[in-house]
Amino acid sequence: MSLVKMIKYKKNRPYEGGKNMHEWALADSVITSAVDFSKKEKLKKISQVNIVFGELQNIDKEIFLFALKELIKSSNKVISSSKFKILNEPAKFNCKVCATNFNLEQIKKSEAEAEYIHFIPEMAHTYLKCPKCKSPDFDIIAGRGVYIKNIIGDS
Ligand SMILES: [Zn+2]
Secondary structure, eight states, X not given: OOHHHHHHHHHHOXXXXXXXXXXXXXXXXXXXXXXXXXXXXXXXXXXXXXXXXXXXXXXXXXXXXXXXHHHHHTSOGGGTTOEEXXXXXXXXXXXTTTXXXXXXXXXXXXXXHHHHHHXXXXXXXXXXXXTTTOOSOEEEEESSOEXXXXXXXXX
């Protein structure tokens, strides 16, 4: 996203300041990717974009959806009437020591810890341990990204 664009968004939403820039930048990149895809696939119209949100991501969905709605107005026509659907992907971990797969529900954690993990996925290693062998050495195998699952359109 260009600086000029970012300044424009700020002007349109004077009370938001810069704190929602993440959602706007993300919405902008989703639209860019979808439009690129439509060109590659020679779509005449994009009718729906399904977006996956990882559980470990700290993104305000309402702001994100609002940003998408606003941004498609000035974007390529191919996406101007598209719907956007958000699908949630639960976080999944795999222990490097005993190979157990586990998720956040299986681990006891306080609300504050959960918030912190959402804010910084890397912090998961500080707070979480394998429920079986108690090792803090695990891979995050799902739930940390935001990506387009699929795009529905007319060719
Ligand atoms: Zn383990």
